[in-house]
Amino acid sequence: MKHKAVATSAALLLPLALTGCGNGGDTAADGGTVTVTVGYQSKTINTVTAGTLLRSLGYFEDELNALGGKTTYKVDWQDYATGAPITAQMTAGKMDIGSMGDFPLLLNAARGKQLGKPTRLVAATGYNLRGGLNTIVTAPDSKLSTLKDLKGKKVSTSVGSAADGTLVRALRDAGLDADKDIEKLNQQPAVGASALSGGSADALSQFVAWPGLLTYQGKAKALYDGAQLDLPTFHGVTAREDFAKRRPAVLEAFLKAQAKATDYLNEHPVEAAEKVADATGLPAEVVYLYNGAHGIATFDPALKPALTAALKKDVPILKAAKLTGDVDVDAFVDDRYVRKALGTAAYDKQLAAVPAPAASEVWPKDATETKSFGTPAELLAYVAGHKDAIRAAYVPDATTGTQWFADKAVWVADGDQLLPFVAPATARAYLAGHDGAEVVTYAAALERAS
Template sequence: MKRHTAWLASIVFAVAATVSSCSLESLSESSGVVSVVIGYQSKTINTVTAGTLLRAQGYLEHRLADITTRTGTKYAVRWQDYDTGAPITAQMLAEKIDIGSMGDYPMLINGSKTQANPLAKTEIVSITGYNPKGALNMVVVKPDSPATTLGDLAGTKVSASVGSAGHGTLVRALDRGGISGVQVLNQQPQIGASALESGQVQGLSQFVAWPGLLVYQNKAKLLYDGAELNLPTLHGVVVRRSYASAHSEVLAAFLQAQLDATDFLNDKPLEAARIVAQASGLPQEVVYLYNGPGGTSFDTTLKPSLIDALKSDVPYLKSIGDFADLDVAGFVQDDPLRTVFAARDRDYTAARNATTNPSVLRGDPALASELWLDGSDATQTVANPTDLLRAIRDASAHGTKVRAAYVPDTELGTRWFADKAFWVQDGPKYYPFDTLAGARRYTSGHPGSSEMNYQQALGGSV
């Protein structure tokens, strides 16, 4: 494997070996090497097929090496990792990043800010991952917070990265709920996480993987699931149009590589989670929460429902700051992706019209749960949450530690940690919810049902 990687590097970074001290830009200018600068977010794990996983697997370098073999043209790839989409947009505006991946709100801001500069002007060319209901963005509070609904944050401070997908979800949720008096502090995710832990803010609204990570680390509990909005949220890929025009073969290679990564993730989600965890520093259990079966839909196609969602985001972006009008329909360009699909003998239209998650567990997706035992390289699919609790009890009785267990939220379908869920017993069955508010909505409509925590549900599932 090391020899294979070295061979790719010798082709894609050929000149770097001879002029190790020069910059990528000067390297390209002096040696005729085509520069490819990729901006990505290693910890925004539903962009991994255009970032972390793509880079770790070397798919882009391999595709470019194939072009080098055919044409003799050499390519130098540089990866730039950021915490949010905003700095990627800044670098694209400065014409220093060619291709970038980010969330829905940041992509629209990207298009708005770059459209006046012909060399920086961008277009959306693919989707990395999406959730049809909006579950990729969430609001969390401290574990001991008395807040049980989003309305309880009125009069408090909430951390968010202004202009991000997480911030957009917060703005929309507050507006829909008629909630006022929330002071939003514009902070990077890791700063906001520290502010929440120290008590400087009372809530944190962020995109994946931050909510799941903090809950997994017992530093937060989930207060609001973005799926309550029932509006699609997505991440995708933008490219500078001038670069794509000058180097269409690079964009085609990138999209082919993204499809390689997407196929790998959907075929081997647990292995993909291991690779992403190793590259990003995130716990594999958290990566697999979002990128496992029934989590994020990893589908590259630009679906009409997602484009409509982008259009509906525009008024909110105008309400939070300087946002120039953007022709969303013109901003979205799927011709390059259609060409790549055709080269693979795939039906783009059929794929675009598909609405199901490409990766799901066997059985009823509204009930199917997943058990990951410590020391195992594979997970077990369990028919429903009640049976999952029994399986966990049995494993524990035999001295086997549970590494992670995942359940679908009963109301919203969001994939969540079983041990972090709020549970309801209704007769002989147990139902998980990712928020206490969701559990209480259920009990209010089902007389005789009762709320309980995970340990209580586990103890009663005989």
């Protein structure tokens, strides 16, 4: 199905009196053209239902066209690498809707209040209730095997991001201080990835999709699975308060479109991964690791209480880093618009929904559907018999449930069981409680399974 062309930055050249962004008036009642500016992060792939995938499907434009009336709506999609410039544009009154991760959302709330341009968290996108969206990785040949080994080392992260929060918390649990015991390199994800590959960083703590991408490319291996923290991480949609009040029908149209994109992703995970891969240049296999049928992320626009509670626990981390003061999370979270967009019954159902447990999954070459298996051993047996016909194989960590590439996992043999783990730490924790269990190579695991 073809959709009306999305407006580019040329739409910003329309006379101010005819644009809907930042002029304080409502031209919708008088007809004319209203430009809705949406900021997103194409490579932060757990925001795709409010960004990359939504844009490619054209659902928002469809919903705006369905509003009818004399008004013509145009959408200006603006792609950024991080949430900070989205917040800057929103608080300057130049952007209406944005999507970003949980820590940047808090900075968005704080900055908006500080400048008298308040914003509201109106929906969630992708989340992991245990924190598995963030991972600490090292170089493939690194001798570092525990968090304690990071003492005195250079660790790259993006200060103010959820990945930095994971690093701070993980080191604290290991008895280390992120400000004193490591040399923290504040770098954008791409810069940090290059630093790790070039040897100027000993480890990298980053958010989706960088750890999975580097691991898939053979440029990194997992040191720490963020799900070990057992604290939710998520991404969400924020809107300017004045925009939400002035154009509630437009915001509702966006959230309806986001819900449709969420349904598309959940019903067509392979096709959705391919669409996102085409738009971002990321390997589809990496996109699927996070956004697939059993991926690390769960997609649901409902603002679950667990996510709000996690935000409140994140505030002290940002305060300690002197990035913000107090943030009134309860005032920032506003689910009225998404509740209306979905309908109360449907919204309440999603609020109560629990993510399905992860499963072992194979993506065969030239296939439009994946195959699921009851156990990792069954997956290994299949892979062993179809080695040249496998595009990717995914298995959940035996203790955290975090999905990972089967050939990159740490495998443990325990009697007849073959158990995968994302990182050495979770494997060691299992070994400590199971006499006779041992770490085996992927090749040995395949041989045992076959």
